[in-house]
Amino acid sequence: MSDTFKDFDGLRALVTGGASGLGRATAELLAARGAAVAVLDRDITAVDKPLRGYAADVTDDETVRAAVAAAVADLGGLDILVNNAGIGAQGTVADNDDAEWHRVLDVNVIGMVRVTRAALPALRASEHAAVVNTCSIAATAGLPQRALYSASKGAVQSLTLAMAADHIREGIRVNCVNPGTADTPWIGRLLDRADDPAAERAALEARQPTGRLVSAEEVAGAVAYLASPLSGATTGTALAVDGGMQGLRLRPAGQ
Structure with missing residues (x-):
């Protein structure tokens, strides 16, 4: 990315789950492109300049608001x-008890609600x-x-569309990445727990058309x-970033 591409100059951003993984990469990219970036995460010890860290758990409304x-x-x-904070889950509908369903939905879905609700007054301005x-x-x-995880993310996509409809006339665009x-x-960590980590990684790679x-x-x-701001006409959109997994149906290699 060119240092001269500063489409976020003068803008202020908040990224949840921004201390590591997808959130950290996003926070660093927004900062590199000119934004002042705050990171909200449970553990912010690894967050350093130019990012600003704020400790909160998205399942706790009081700490989120603060x-x-x-x-x-x-x-x-x-x-x-950027509502990025989330957790994973494995298993069929028979493999997770009620407490685990509540825990994952509380983070992945209601967590987004809590943060957005707290941020709306500032976004409206x-x-x-x-x-x-x-x-x-x-x-x-x-x-x-992936029954539980899929249910939580299906809710996120529907929530994104509903939020986009609710807030479009307030000038707030809402989209999601898939x-x-x-x-x-x-x-x-998932691979580390597998019986054969190399085989499991190969299987995950093989199910994506890009390999x-x-x-x-x-x-x-x-x-x-x-x-x-260059995407001002885009709202209510789910953007797949999946190596073609959603839309492509390839023949087996060599055929």
């Missing part, structure tokens, strides 16, 4: 919210307000052993596209 208020005050307003939610290919493709399997710390995992930087680039 962290968002502090970030907005320090930034002098807010133009962009912005001339370039944009919200980008991190969704997943799991919202649009039936993936094995990554395929991304090379993140969560996937790394490789999606990089955090590629997802960050998609978030930046949706958040940029």
Whole structure:
């Protein structure tokens, strides 16, 4: 990315789950392109300049409101919210108990509600307000052993559309990115627990038409596209960043 490409100059952004993985890559890209960026995460010890860290758990409304208020005050307003904080889950509908369903939905869905609700007053005051939610290919493709995770991300995609409709006349655009399997710390931990990590990684790579995992930087680039003032006509959109997994149906190699 050229140092002269500064489409976020003068804008203020908040990225949840921004201390690592997709959120960290997004926060760093927005900062490189001119934004003042606040990161909201449970552990902000690894967050350093030019990013500003604010500790909060998206399942706790009180800490969310306090962290968002502090970030907005320090930034002098807010133009962009990236709802990226989320957790994974494995198994069929029979494999997770009620408590785990409540826990994952509380983070992945209601967590976005809490942060957005706290940020709305500042976003309404912005001339370039944009919200980008991190969704997943799991919202649009039936993936094995992902019932709970898929349910949460299906809710995120529907929530994105509803938010876009609710806030378009307030000048707030709302979109989501749908990554395929991304090379993140969560996937790394998943592979570490597999009986054969190399075989499991090969299987994850093979199900994407590109034959490789999606990089955090590629997802960050998609978030930046949706958040940029240059995309002012884009709202209510789910942007797939999945190596073709959603739309392509390739023949087996060699045929």
